[in-house]
Amino acid sequence: MTRAKLSRRAAKSSAMALVAAVLIALAGVLHAHEVRPAIADVEVGAERLSMDIRLTAEAMVAGIDLAGLDDTNDSPLSGYYDQLRAMEPDALRAAFDRAWPRIREGLRIEVEGVPVAAQFADLRIPEVGDTDLPRDSFLTVTAALPPGEAPVQVGWLAAYGPLVLRQVGPGENELYTGYLQGGALSDPLPRTGVAQVGALTYFGRYVGLGFTHILPKGLDHILFVLGLFFFALRLRPLLVQISAFTVAHTVTLALAVLEIVTVPAAVVEPLIAASIVYIAVENTLWSRMSPLRTAVVFGFGLLHGLGFASILGEIGLDPARFLGGLIGFNVGVELGQLTILALAYLMVAVWFGDRPWYRARIAVPASLVIAATGGWWLVERTLL
Structure with a gap:
């Protein structure tokens, strides 16, 4: 030849x-189990912070490290994650309660670099649906803020995956959106009104999202x-x-x-x-x-x-x-x-x-x- x-x-x-x-x-x-960003609406007051987070609670309970992960099937804990997906709301809530001390450590709320402890307020888990698809649960946490007017920064561990954080104000007007990855914290969020972001920065964030x-x-x-x-x-x-x-x-x-x-x-x-x-x-x-x-x-x-x-x-x-x-x-x-x-x-x-x-x-x-x-x-x- x-x-x-x-x-x-x-x-x-x-x-x-x-x-x-x-x-x-x-x-x-x-059969991908796609990792989607969680979405959190945070309201910051003079003395208290409240945050409603739409998330996949099963991933947190299982302890899956979502940093850089596109598919939960790639995690060695995927079997346990799939079991949690099939759990009825009451059983999953009990598992979440047991895991809460560990989960709370990953929630980051800081005032001038000083951590503020998050407090569990509520968790709403829907009934079991299509177990091949993520189930959206809704977690509410609060935090008592220290005296003063210093702004607050919010985020969570990289292991929890990407987080879309939206600061809302009176009437649920939303003027700040941050797409947080790799354990990043939000911009400083003021206790009165909402954070203002420069037009170029705002534009760049949405370019990144697209x-x-x-x-x-x-x-x-x-x-x-x-x-x-x-x-x-x-x-x-x-x-x-x-x-x-x-x-x-x-x-x-x-x-x-x-x-x-x-x-x-x-x-x-x-x-x-x-x-x-x-x-x-x-x-x-x-x-x-x-x-x-x-x-x-x-x-x-x-x-x-x-x-x-x-x-x-x-x-x-x-x-x-x-x-x-x-x-x-x-x-x-x-x-x-x-x-x-x-x-x-x-x-x-x-x-x-x-x-x-x-x-x-x-x-x-x-x-x-x-x-x-x-x-x-x-x-x-x-x-x-």
């Missing part, structure tokens, strides 16, 4: 190995963008598709956040999965850009915009800075998408894009993997 043939065979083997690696990686997330919603959290959106990438390597078709997708999801993101358009997640999420299947299957049938493909991508972009709006709706936007937060979040989403495309180009197109067998050996198999994953999600989100 000639050296040229050996070289071509080695290249093809490497390409197929790359597709296989993608398949293995995706197979590992089919980016992390794509990387690493938005696997369904990642697969859709990769489906666009594997359609054709030529620049024009890719730009047309990405532009149509971006314009569409920007429109519905704004409409959904403004509550002009409201579609339940139970409808949106299966349709997003279906969009992944359609785009990926179409990749295996055609490779030429057409007005129909552009229209389909635009339509699916409208769906994905509704998906983006769900996380932004949970976090909330300062009404006085609504436009800045919305634009910042959308910029973060776009940067996430461009990062995906850049990585795909560097990992795939640079090495194999000019090979005559690229479409048959790379684009089509990768699209089939994407379609299979989207198909599983469609079944999971509608029937399971």
Whole structure:
């Protein structure tokens, strides 16, 4: 066998190995127990702090270290975590009460660097539902603040995962939002009124929120963008598709956040999965850009915009800075998408894009993997 043939065979083997690696990686997330940020609304008074936290109580009770973790199945304590998910509210509450002394140590409330002890006030646990999905419980804690007017900082251990912290004031007006990771503390929260954040800082925070919603959290959106990438390597078709997708999801993101358009997640999420299947299957049938493909991508972009709006709706936007937060979040989403495309180009197109067998050996198999994953999600989100 000639050296040229050996070289071509080695290249093809490497390409197929790359597709296989993608398949293995995706197979590992089919039953993912996604780690989501907790959301806390904190009200700071002259003498007392009160905080309502929506969280996954099972993870705290199990003692899972969520720092840098995307899937609780990756934790050695995942078995115990799954048992807790299946517990009735009273049994889980008893387990939480036993774990509370340890959990409380991880809650950080500080005044001028001095810790203030958190006090348990209430825990509301819903009935057992779909044990394949996280169960949201609602924890209320309070703290007696020392005399004076010094502001308060709030956070928790990195092991508890990311925390969206919102300071609310009279009438539940919200003017501060912090996305806290790695055990970080919030900005100083005043005891009268709410913390004011500079416009540039506020904008930057929402850029970060949009980016992390794509990387690493938005696997369904990642697969859709990769489906666009594997359609054709030529620049024009890719730009047309990405532009149509971006314009569409920007429109519905704004409409959904403004509550002009409201579609339940139970409808949106299966349709997003279906969009992944359609785009990926179409990749295996055609490779030429057409007005129909552009229209389909635009339509699916409208769906994905509704998906983006769900996380932004949970976090909330300062009404006085609504436009800045919305634009910042959308910029973060776009940067996430461009990062995906850049990585795909560097990992795939640079090495194999000019090979005559690229479409048959790379684009089509990768699209089939994407379609299979989207198909599983469609079944999971509608029937399971």
